[in-house]
Amino acid sequence: MTQIAKRSLLSWQTLIPAGILLFVWICLLAWSLTATAYYDHQDLLGRIRTLNSELENNIGELKQARGRINDLETENAALRPEIIRLRQQIDDRVRRRQWSATLATFVTEGNRLMERCNDETVPPPEAEAEAWASRVEEFLVENFGQGYVARFRNGAGLPAGVTTIRSIPHRQLWGGLRVRMARLNEFITELRLNVDRLAKGERVLIVSSLSSSSFGKVTTA
Numbered sequence: 001m002t003q004i005a006k007r008s009l010l011s012w013q014t015l016i017p018a019g020i021l022l023f024v025w026i027c028l029l030a031w032s033l034t035a036t037a038y039y040d041h042q043d044l045l046g047r048i049r050t051l052n053s054e055l056e057n058n059i060g061e062l063k064q065a066r067g068r069i070n071d072l073e074t075e076n077a078a079l080r081p082e083i084i085r086l087r088q089q090i091d092d093r094v095r096r097r098q099w100s101a102t103l104a105t106f107v108t109e110g111n112r113l114m115e116r117c118n119d120e121t122v123p124p125p126e127a128e129a130e131a132w133a134s135r136v137e138e139f140l141v142e143n144f145g146q147g148y149v150a151r152f153r154n155g156a157g158l159p160a161g162v163t164t165i166r167s168i169p170h171r172q173l174w175g176g177l178r179v180r181m182a183r184l185n186e187f188i189t190e191l192r193l194n195v196d197r198l199a200k201g202e203r204v205l206i207v208s209s210l211s212s213s214s215f216g217k218v219t220t221a
Contacts, residue, residue, distance in 0.1 A: 096191045096192075099143060099191055100188055100191050100192070102139060103139075103184050103187055103188050103191075104188065106132070106135075106136050106139070106184055107181060107184050107185065107188075109132055110132065110177055110180060110181045110184065111181070113125055113128060113129050113132060113173075113177055114174055114177045114178065114181070116128075117165060117170045117171075117173050117174035117177065118165060118170075118174075120165065120166065120167045120170050123169075124167070124169050124170045124173040124174075125173070126169075126173055129173055129176070129177060133152075133180060136152065136180070136184070137149045137152060140152060140187075144187075148187065151183055151186075152180055152183045152184070153179075153180070154179075154183075155175075155179035155182075158178075158179060158182050161174075161175055161178045163175075
């Protein structure tokens with residue numbers, strides 16, 4: 001029985017169909033592996049093409065961004081002098097406002113001293129006036145130059161003042177204060193009107209014709 005089975009399995013009638021079936025199976029397996037590898041390869045190529053396209057787009061965007069940056073740097077370089085000029089104008093405007101405020105404070109203090117000169121029952125406030133004038137002149141030298149001190153002391157060109165004060169010391173001090181108050185008001189006006197000259201740092205130098213800073217020798221009412 002066993003021999004009959006072996007002969008039946010090893011006969012050409014059995015081997016040929018089995019060989020054909022094995023060959024077909026091997027072909028199908030090879031085709032399946034080849035197809036799988038092909039489709040995987042095509043999918044990988046598609047992903048590579050997509051990535052290359054995205055990379056090219058990114059490179060293009062980077063080039064555009066770099067060009068825009070270069071344009072902005074060029075514009076910034078062109079605007080830098082204008083920005084500096086505008087900042088200087090703003091700083092000058094703030095500085096002139098501060099100067100005007102300080103001069104206005106000096107004017108208020110000077111007016112009070114002049115009012116005290118009208119009271120002839122007490123000595124004239126000469127010490128306070130000298131201290132006030134010293135503070136004003138220090139401010140003028142520091143911010144405008146020595147020429148403004150000369151103008152501050154000079155009464156040339158101003159109209160004569162009229163007062164009812166009879167005491168000579170009171171009248172002389174009042175007259176000296178009047179000159180200095182008139183000059184301070186001129187300085188405040190110049191700060192408002194002569195914007196361009198002050199922005200360029202120009203100084204108006206008027207040499208005083210007086211040799212003394214004494215209030216009594218500046219002018220008389």
